[in-house]
Amino acid sequence: MTVSEFCLGSMRVIKVHELDLNGFAATQLLPGLDPSVLAKHGEWIDPRTYDPMTGHVFMSVHTWVVRFEGKVILIDTGAGNDKDRPTLKVLDHLHNPYLERLAAIGVQPEAVDYILLTHIHSDHVGWNTRRYGDRWLPTFPNATVICSDLEWRYGAALTAGDEESIVKVRTEAGFSLPVRIPVPGVFVDSMMPVEASGRLKRVPVDGGEVLQGIRFLSTPGHSIDHAAISITSQGTEAIFGGDVMHHPFELYEPDLVSVFCEFPEGARNSRRWLARHAAESNAVYFSSHFPFTSVGRITQTGETFGWEFADSSSHVRNQPGGLVVRERNMGVLPFSQ
Ligand SMILES: [Zn+2]
Numbered sequence: 001m002t003v004s005e006f007c008l009g010s011m012r013v014i015k016v017h018e019l020d021l022n023g024f025a026a027t028q029l030l031p032g033l034d035p036s037v038l039a040k041h042g043e044w045i046d047p048r049t050y051d052p053m054t055g056h057v058f059m060s061v062h063t064w065v066v067r068f069e070g071k072v073i074l075i076d077t078g079a080g081n082d083k084d085r086p087t088l089k090v091l092d093h094l095h096n097p098y099l100e101r102l103a104a105i106g107v108q109p110e111a112v113d114y115i116l117l118t119h120i121h122s123d124h125v126g127w128n129t130r131r132y133g134d135r136w137l138p139t140f141p142n143a144t145v146i147c148s149d150l151e152w153r154y155g156a157a158l159t160a161g162d163e164e165s166i167v168k169v170r171t172e173a174g175f176s177l178p179v180r181i182p183v184p185g186v187f188v189d190s191m192m193p194v195e196a197s198g199r200l201k202r203v204p205v206d207g208g209e210v211l212q213g214i215r216f217l218s219t220p221g222h223s224i225d226h227a228a229i230s231i232t233s234q235g236t237e238a239i240f241g242g243d244v245m246h247h248p249f250e251l252y253e254p255d256l257v258s259v260f261c262e263f264p265e266g267a268r269n270s271r272r273w274l275a276r277h278a279a280e281s282n283a284v285y286f287s288s289h290f291p292f293t294s295v296g297r298i299t300q301t302g303e304t305f306g307w308e309f310a311d312s313s314s315h316v317r318n319q320p321g322g323l324v325v326r327e328r329n330m331g332v333l334p335f336s337q
Contacts, residue, residue: 009233012067018078021059030256048292058291061123071113075240080126112140117147118242119223122183125190136193145194149202150225155187173224178262219244221266237283244274246289248307275305
């Protein structure tokens with residue numbers, strides 16, 4: 001098995017793949033996408049991200065394992081197995097060997113210390129729990145799960161059908177009516193069991209540290225209180241951007257809004273803000289749905305953004321057990337320019 005390990009300062013990051021999402025037409029993912037725009041960007045469109053023959057975008061669902069300060073941290077937990085998602089067929093009753101893949105990189109469920117959630121959507125919180133008979137219980141029994149307090153309260157209000165609280169939380173977030181709400185059932189089967197186990201920690205998403213060196217950056221819009229997660233080590237910053245963007249197209253055309261976003265104007269503003277921040281700080285950007293390595297840097301020229309994949313074609317070394325790790329020090333190795 002080959003994995004790419006990304007090293008920044010003292011941080012070690014490995015992607016754990018869950019599933020490919022290659023069935024979406026670009027215009028399905030981004031309904032405002034004018035095909036002529038694709039022609040305009042023909043020069044940079046990367047064949048690893050888009051198939052011009054079918055018009056489909058390449059995406060995936062994956063999570064990030066971060067080893068940092070002696071802790072094992074998971075950033076988001078994918079879609080999960082056995083979940084009942086009748087309104088989202090692509091995630092309905094999955095049976096993926098996700099835990100086996102985690103084990104293959106040396107991470108047993110008991111070893112995870114923290115789970116940091118960018119937001120409470122079906123493809124980001126699924127492996128928080130797994131099915132035992134007719135119950136859902138935490139998959140990672142020793143992990144503290146950290147999420148936005150406001151996003152939790154919104155999910156609780158929606159689940160209870162408590163209109164007054166729903167409006168109150170939206171007002172607090174500075175939003176009015178959304179164009180969609182989170183997929184029903186996710187909060188019940190993937191969040192409430194974590195809270196019941198006493199392992200949930202709710203935090204404000206205000207840029208303050210949630211753990212040493214780790215901050216939740218406020219990037220609302222895709223969801224009501226979405227957090228991009230920033231980890232800084234020895235002067236280098238990693239940003240785990242969640243769903244501030246789903247595909248590199250959104251960097252080249254940042255006003256496009258995905259079909260999965262709840263508050264479009266907020267999503268646009270947060271995307272521009274985060275892209276600018278990542279470009280200015282020269283951060284390494286770990287995406288939630290970009291294909292290939294899913295890692296790279298965001299570039300900026302004036303008000304125009306761009307994307308450069310990091311690949312791991314250098315520093316190959318053999319590990320015990322036949323595991324080959326392609327190691328790349330993101331802090332010093334150049335990106336293709
Ligand atoms: Zn997502």
